[in-house]
Amino acid sequence: MADDERPAKRARYDFDFADHIHVLVGPSKRDFVVHVGVLTKRSAFFKAAVSKRWKTSGDGTKAIVLPDDDASVFHDYLQCMYTGTVRTGYLRRVIDIYILADKLQDPASMNITINAIIRSSDEKNFIPGRVNISHAWKRTAPGSKLRKLLVDYYVHEVTEKVMSKENEEGLDFEDFYYEVITGLVKVKAEVRAAEDSGTSDGLEEVISERPRCYYHQHDDWCPPCASDGSGSDSGGSESE
Incomplete structure (x- = not known):
């Protein structure tokens, strides 16, 4: 997965590196030593956790x-x-990073993973397949920006070849396809409105050419991105 640009222009290293905390993760309680200032500025979850009484190992x-x-x-x-x-x-790992960042209420990291998925899709000419979509769908909430991105890939960029392959896998994914159909109905309405008005500008949408903030989350520390353009052409025809 390609490295990605910062989610917005800001001073990134104005953290307090003097204090640190242990984060014990997983059944084995693997110990990570992390700067408190970094955690609390990026993650609302950790900010709330640190403001309470810390657990003691x-x-x-x-x-x-x-x-x-x-x-x-x-x-x-x-x-x-x-x-x-x-x-x-690995797309699955990037999705897992997004899911964890979402749980920890860290929109900046969520946005970085979204950018990485879009860039990798553009560079490698693929769209996420149903196995990865199913993994993401079960672990995100309705309205998730990641869900929106995955649906839009199927609304705007899926090919007959990909759909044929996905159907052969026989995955039960009614909710996802409901969102795809809803998106297609919306696009059809936009096309009809454009025909009535005599213009079709903006109807051929490519995911990587959308404004950078289109699939982003933001908070006080992570404000909307500067409007400085978007990525290169994408013709994602394979799934991953």
């Missing part, structure tokens, strides 16, 4: 415990949070 160390999360995913999430890039070539 067996040796008396103050720690936040995430028993149900995957330590390897949390490792990659920290890489994303500290460096502003996604350092994996």
Whole structure:
């Protein structure tokens, strides 16, 4: 997965690096030592956790415990949070980083993973397949920006070849296709309105050419991105 640009222009290193906390992740409680200032500025979850009484591990160390999360995913999430890039070539792992960032209420990291998916799709000429979509769909809430992106790939860029392959896999995915059909109905209405008005500008949408913030989440620390254009052409015809 290609590295991605920062979600917005800002001073990224104005953190307080003096204090740190232990984050114990997974059933084995793998210990990650993280700067408190970084966690609390990026993640509303950690900000709330640190403001409360920290749990104490067996040796008396103050720690936040995430028993149900995957330590390897949390490792990659920290890489994303500290460096502003996604350092994996696997779509499933990028999706898992997004899901964890969503759980931890870190929109900046969510936006970085969205950018990485779009860029990789554009460069490798693929769209996410149903196995990865199903994985994401079960772990995100209605209205999720990741769900919107995945639906839009099928509304705007899916090919007959991909649809034939997906049908052969026989996955039960009614909710996803309902969203796709809803999107197609909306596009059809836009086409009809354009025909009535004598213009078709903007109807041929390519995911990578949309405004950078289209699939982003934002909060006080992560404001909307600067309007400085978008990516290159994408013709995603394969699925991953």
